[in-house]
Amino acid sequence: MRVRMKVDGVTYEDEVQPRTLLTHHLRDGLGRVGTPIGCDTSSCGACTVDIDGESVKSCSVLAVQADGSTITTIQGLSGAENGDSSTWHPVQKAFQEHHGLQCGYCTPGMIMATVDLLKRNPSPSEDEVRHGLEGNLCRCTGYQNIVKAVLSAASELRGEGPLPGSFQDAPENDTAQTPAAETAGAPA
Amino acid sequence: MTDQMDAGIVAQQIAEHPDALSKPYAGGELGRGRRRKEDAKLVTGQTNWTDNISLPGLLHMTVLRSPMAHAKIVSVDVSAALELPGVIAAYSGADLADVMGASMPCAWPVTPDMVSPVHTPLATDEVRYVGDGVAVVVARDRYAAADALEAIAVEYEQLPAVVDMEEALKPGAPLVHSDKGTNQCFLFDFPGAGADYAETVRGAGDDAVVVRRRFRQQRLLPTPMEPRGVVVAPIAAADEFTMWSTTQIPHVLRVMLALTTGIPEHKLRVVAPDVGGGFGAKLNVYAEEILALVVARKLGRPVKWTESRSENYQATTHGRDQIQDIEIAATKDGTLLGLKVELLADMGAYLQLITPGVPVLGAFMFPAIYKMPSYHFTCTGVFTTKTPTDAYRGAGRPEATYAIERIMDELAAELGRDPMELRRQNWITHEEFPYEMVAGLTYDSGNYEAATDKAEQMFDMAGLRREQAERRERKDPVQLGIGISTFTEMCGLAPSRVLGSLSYGAGGWESASVRMLPTGKVEVVSGATPHGQGHHTAWSQIVADSLGVPFEDVELVAGDTRSSPKGMDTYGSRSLVVGGVAIHKATGKVIEKAKRIAAHLLEASEDDLDFGKGTFSVKGSPEAKLTIQEVALATFAAHNLPDGMEPSLDSDYVYDPENFSYPHGTHLCAVDIDTETGFTKIRRYVCVDDVGKIVNPVIVEGQIHGGLAQGIAQALYEEAVYDAEGNLTTGSLVDYLVPAAPDLPHFDTGRTETPATSNPLGVKGVGEAGTIASTPAVINAVVDALRPYGVDDIDMPATPERVWRALQGSDEERATAGTVSYGGSSTGSTGGSASSDSLENDGSAR
The missing domain is CATH 3.30.365.10 (Aldehyde oxidase/xanthine dehydrogenase, molybdopterin binding domain)
Structure with a gap:
C-alpha cells in the first residue's frame, strides 16, 4: 500500500505492507533510526513519537494508519542535527542538565512523551510527572533525575527558567546540587 | 616556548587556528560534576545502536525456539521455509553442527568435578528449555525472516520438565542431561x-x-532497555569478519568466538557500538552471536539478528x-x-x-x-x-x-x-x-x-x-x-591471582593507552567497555587531572577490538577501580616521558623540573617552562629530542589490582x-x-x-x-x-x-x-x-x-x-x- 507522511519536516511516499508497523517503517523504510524499539507489547515507550501533535508509541500503529500524518521523532525535535546544544528543545537540554539518562535507550521515547505531557499539563507536580510518564520504562536512572528534568523543562517552558542543574562547569562557579560528602572521621 | 623548539608547519597552522590549541588547565577535575559527553547524541537520537546498523545486502536472521521445556528432537524440516519469497537460507542444528563449534564456553569451572554439559548454539538432539534454539532462517527483511519460522516443521518427543531444584536433586528425578546421570552441577x-x-x-x-x-x-529478568542484537559483516574472500554486538564484553567475546568457531582471533573484529544497558545480561557469549557469525561465513553476506523483548525474556x-x-x-x-x-x-x-x-x-x-x-x-x-x-x-x-x-x-x-x-x-x-x-x-x-x-x-x-x-x-x-x-x-573484579585460585578462566586486569596528539589533544584508549556508565566523561576527568589538560581535550576510544585492542571489559563495578586506575597509571608514564623531553628542551636536569597543572617548570626559574602540549608538539616534530629517545609520549598500562x-x-x-x-x-x-x-x-x-x-x-x-x-x-x-x-x-x-x-x-x-x-x-x-x-x-x-x-x-x-x-x-x-x-x-x- 502507498503511504505518504511528513517525518521530521520531510515528505516521504512509500510502498508498505499493510502489516508494517510504523516503528519499522520509520527505522527500516525511512532510516529514521533515532527512535529505538524496546519491546513487542507496547509496554516500554522507547519508540514514542509525535503524530499530529500527540505522543504515540510507534509500535502500536501501522504505517498505513499514519498515512497523511505529520510525525516528529526525536531527530526532528531539535533545530539542528549538529553539536550545537543551543538548538535543542528545552526537554532535551533538561535531560542532560539533570542527568536524566544513562544508557540513553529509553531517552528518545521519554523525551517525546515529556514534550506531550508538558503540553497538556504545563505545571505538573512531581506525582503528576511520575504518573504522566507511566508508559515509559527506564532501567538505568530509577526515574528520580528524569522527574527533575521534566520539572525543570516545565519551568523553562513556562518562561520561569530552568531549575538549578546538577553539573558544575568550572571551579569558579560550583553551584552543584549534589550531596556533599563528608570525610569520614571517628563517629560522634 | 624555547627557540630550540620548531615544529614547523604544524606549529604555524596551529597558530592560525587558536581554537585547536589547548586552553590552560583550570584544576579541580576529580570530584567535579561534569556534564556527560555522552548525552549529546543520546538526547538527539544520533545513536549507533546495533539494530541501527544497515549494510548493503544485509540479511535478517531469526531463530526458531523450542515451545517445550524438555523434548527430544525427532526431526527438523526447513524445506518449506526455503520456498518462501525472500528466504535465503534456513538451517537446523544438524545442518550447522560442523561449523557452529562443539560447545559454547563456560569460563568458570568452580570445582574440578563440575558437570559441564555440551551446549551448542542450536540444539541438535534435545531441547532443554522453552526458548532453546532449534533452527535459523535468513531472509531479505525481518518480516520475511519471521514468517519463515512458521514454515519450519519440527517433530518433538516430549520429556519431563525439571522445574524445582529440590525435586531435581532427589534420586530418580528426571534428568536435564541424561548422559550426565545427575542434575547436580557441582558442590562447592x-x-x-x-x-x-x-x-x-x-x-x-x-x-x-x-x-x-x-x-x-x-x-x-535483567531487562536492559535495549534488547540484544548482532550484525556480522564478512569479507568472504579473506575469511575476515566484523561483528557488532550489544555486548558488555567485546574483548572477551572475540577470544571466545575464536576458541569456539576456530576462526583465527586476528581475523575477527568485535565492536560494541552504543549499548543500551547490560546489567550482566550482556556479559556473555550467546548462541546468536555464534550463529550470525557462522551463517554470515557460510553465505558470504552480512547478517543481522535482533531479538524481540519476549525473545529476550526466553533467550537472554x-x-x-x-x-x-x-x-x-x-x-x-x-x-x-x-x-x-x-x-x-x-x-x-x-x-x-x-x-x-x-x-x-x-x-x-x-x-x-x-x-x-x-x-x-x-x-x-x-x-x-x-x-x-x-x-x-x-x-x-x-x-x-x-x-x-x-x-x-x-x-x-x-x-x-x-x-x-x-x-x-x-x-x-x-x-x-x-x-x-x-x-x-x-x-x-x-x-x-x-x-x-x-x-x-x-x-x-x-x-x-x-x-x-x-x-x-x-x-x-x-x-x-x-x-x-x-x-x-x-x-x-579482580586480582588475577585470586581469580586463578577460584579456577576462573581469565585474569582481572584492565588495559589503558594514553596518546598525546600533536595538537595537544589526548586520546585515551580503555579496555573497559561502556554501556551507559559515563566512561567518556569520567575517563576524561581522570586524564585531565593527571596530565593537566582541559577536560574538553580528551576523547575516549573504547569498545572496538581494532581500536582498543586489549581489555577485560565492564562488569562487577570494575571499570573505575581497575580500568580507571590503569588510565591513571598510563598518564603517569606519559608524564615521565614528557619530563625527559622537557628537561632536554629547557636545558635543565629532570630532577630540577616540577610538573603541575600541565606545565613543566624549572625550580627557581619560573619563567623557564613548557606545557605538556608544547612537549607533545615538539615530540611530534622530533627535531630535537634527547639522544636515543623514542619520538612518542604515548604510553600503555595494564593494571592488575592487588585487592x-x-x-x-x-x-x-x-x-x-x-x-x-x-x-x-x-x-x-x-x-x-x-x-x-x-x-x-x-x-x-x-x-x-x-x-x-x-x-x-x-x-x-x-x-x-x-x-x-x-x-x-x-x-x-x-x-x-x-x-x-x-x-x-x-x-x-x-x-x-x-x-x-x-x-x-x-x-x-x-x-x-x-x-x-x-x-x-x-x-x-x-x-x-x-x-x-x-x-x-x-x-x-x-x-x-x-x-x-x-x-x-x-x-x-x-x-x-x-x-x-x-x-x-x-x-x-x-x-x-x-x-x-x-x-x-x-x-x-x-
Whole structure:
C-alpha cells in the first residue's frame, strides 16, 4: 500500500505492507533510526513519537494508519542535527542538565512523551510527572533525575527558567546540587 | 616556548587556528560534576545502536525456539521455509553442527568435578528449555525472516520438565542431561578462613542462640532497555569478519568466538557500538552471536539478528534464583559466633559464561561487615529445564547481602535487641582496618559508624520509631515498618591471582593507552567497555587531572577490538577501580616521558623540573617552562629530542589490582503497609554510601539511583515465574513488572568518603551498590511492619497478595518454613540453645 507522511519536516511516499508497523517503517523504510524499539507489547515507550501533535508509541500503529500524518521523532525535535546544544528543545537540554539518562535507550521515547505531557499539563507536580510518564520504562536512572528534568523543562517552558542543574562547569562557579560528602572521621 | 623548539608547519597552522590549541588547565577535575559527553547524541537520537546498523545486502536472521521445556528432537524440516519469497537460507542444528563449534564456553569451572554439559548454539538432539534454539532462517527483511519460522516443521518427543531444584536433586528425578546421570552441577564447599562453625557453636554451650531461615532469591529478568542484537559483516574472500554486538564484553567475546568457531582471533573484529544497558545480561557469549557469525561465513553476506523483548525474556540469561538456608549463631549478649550457609543455585539448562561462578562469588560476602570467628559455606549448583542464569547486577553479592541483613534482623528479634544496636556491636570498627575477614578477604578500609550516623540523622530514625510505636499502640490499619541494611560488597573484579585460585578462566586486569596528539589533544584508549556508565566523561576527568589538560581535550576510544585492542571489559563495578586506575597509571608514564623531553628542551636536569597543572617548570626559574602540549608538539616534530629517545609520549598500562575494593553504606527504608489491602508503599528511602573517592558525583548519584530501583524491584515487584511444565509465564513486559516512575519513591542519598587504600585513586566502584543494599532494607521494613502480627519473613516480591496472606494466616502458617529449633525442642520457635545433635541434623530443615 502507498503511504505518504511528513517525518521530521520531510515528505516521504512509500510502498508498505499493510502489516508494517510504523516503528519499522520509520527505522527500516525511512532510516529514521533515532527512535529505538524496546519491546513487542507496547509496554516500554522507547519508540514514542509525535503524530499530529500527540505522543504515540510507534509500535502500536501501522504505517498505513499514519498515512497523511505529520510525525516528529526525536531527530526532528531539535533545530539542528549538529553539536550545537543551543538548538535543542528545552526537554532535551533538561535531560542532560539533570542527568536524566544513562544508557540513553529509553531517552528518545521519554523525551517525546515529556514534550506531550508538558503540553497538556504545563505545571505538573512531581506525582503528576511520575504518573504522566507511566508508559515509559527506564532501567538505568530509577526515574528520580528524569522527574527533575521534566520539572525543570516545565519551568523553562513556562518562561520561569530552568531549575538549578546538577553539573558544575568550572571551579569558579560550583553551584552543584549534589550531596556533599563528608570525610569520614571517628563517629560522634 | 624555547627557540630550540620548531615544529614547523604544524606549529604555524596551529597558530592560525587558536581554537585547536589547548586552553590552560583550570584544576579541580576529580570530584567535579561534569556534564556527560555522552548525552549529546543520546538526547538527539544520533545513536549507533546495533539494530541501527544497515549494510548493503544485509540479511535478517531469526531463530526458531523450542515451545517445550524438555523434548527430544525427532526431526527438523526447513524445506518449506526455503520456498518462501525472500528466504535465503534456513538451517537446523544438524545442518550447522560442523561449523557452529562443539560447545559454547563456560569460563568458570568452580570445582574440578563440575558437570559441564555440551551446549551448542542450536540444539541438535534435545531441547532443554522453552526458548532453546532449534533452527535459523535468513531472509531479505525481518518480516520475511519471521514468517519463515512458521514454515519450519519440527517433530518433538516430549520429556519431563525439571522445574524445582529440590525435586531435581532427589534420586530418580528426571534428568536435564541424561548422559550426565545427575542434575547436580557441582558442590562447592568453603569452610572459611576461621574456626569450625559447628565446634564454635558447640563450644558456646547453653550460651549459644541459633537462628535459621530459608530465604528465596526469586529468578529475575535483567531487562536492559535495549534488547540484544548482532550484525556480522564478512569479507568472504579473506575469511575476515566484523561483528557488532550489544555486548558488555567485546574483548572477551572475540577470544571466545575464536576458541569456539576456530576462526583465527586476528581475523575477527568485535565492536560494541552504543549499548543500551547490560546489567550482566550482556556479559556473555550467546548462541546468536555464534550463529550470525557462522551463517554470515557460510553465505558470504552480512547478517543481522535482533531479538524481540519476549525473545529476550526466553533467550537472554536470567538472574538470581537461589534457595538460601542460612543459620547464624551468637551468644546471648549478641556477639556473633558464626554463620553457616547452604545454597541451592539454579543454573538453568546449561552453563553460560560464568553461570556457576555467580553464586560462588557470594561465598565471600555472607559475613558482610561483621566480625565472627567461624563460617561455613556450601553451594550446590542444580540443572533445571529453564533459561540459564548468569550475572545480574551484583551477581552473587545481592543474594548474600540479602540473607545476612535479613537474618541479622531475625537474630535481633530473637534476642529482643534493636537491630541497629546488634549490628554496631558486631561490625568492624573504623580503627580495626585493614581487617581480615572470616571469609578470607582483607577489607582495606571503611567507616560503618560514620555512614550509619549520617544515614540515621537524614532518616530521623528516632522520630520514625516513635511514630511506629504510636501507630502500633492505636492499631492503625496502616502500619509503619523500618528496615536497615548495612552492607558492603567486593568490587573491582579482580586480582588475577585470586581469580586463578577460584579456577576462573581469565585474569582481572584492565588495559589503558594514553596518546598525546600533536595538537595537544589526548586520546585515551580503555579496555573497559561502556554501556551507559559515563566512561567518556569520567575517563576524561581522570586524564585531565593527571596530565593537566582541559577536560574538553580528551576523547575516549573504547569498545572496538581494532581500536582498543586489549581489555577485560565492564562488569562487577570494575571499570573505575581497575580500568580507571590503569588510565591513571598510563598518564603517569606519559608524564615521565614528557619530563625527559622537557628537561632536554629547557636545558635543565629532570630532577630540577616540577610538573603541575600541565606545565613543566624549572625550580627557581619560573619563567623557564613548557606545557605538556608544547612537549607533545615538539615530540611530534622530533627535531630535537634527547639522544636515543623514542619520538612518542604515548604510553600503555595494564593494571592488575592487588585487592578487591569494598564500598559500603547504610540504607534505611520506611514503608507504610495497608494491613487491609496488603499494599506496601515506600515512604522514605535514605542511603549513605561510601564508595571512596569520587570522580563525578552526579554520575555516582545516578548509579546509586538506578541500583536502588533494581534492588527495590526485586523486593516488591519482579519475579520470573515458571509453571510446572517449564513455561515462563512472565514472558513479556505485560506480565513481568519492571517498575515505572510511579512505582518508585524519591531517594535521599548521601555520601561519606573513606578512600580505598588499595589503589592510587582511592576509588571503590559504585555500579552495583544500590542494588545490593536496597533489597534487604525494603524487606526488613516490610517484616518490621508485620512483626507485631506474628510475621517473621515474607517471600519476594512482597506483593500485596503475599503481604495480605501473611496477615491472614494462622500462627503456624506465618511461621517461616525454614525455622527450626535446637536442643530437641520442637516448638517451632526461632531459636534456642544449640546442641551437637541438631547441628548435625541438617537434612531435616531442608
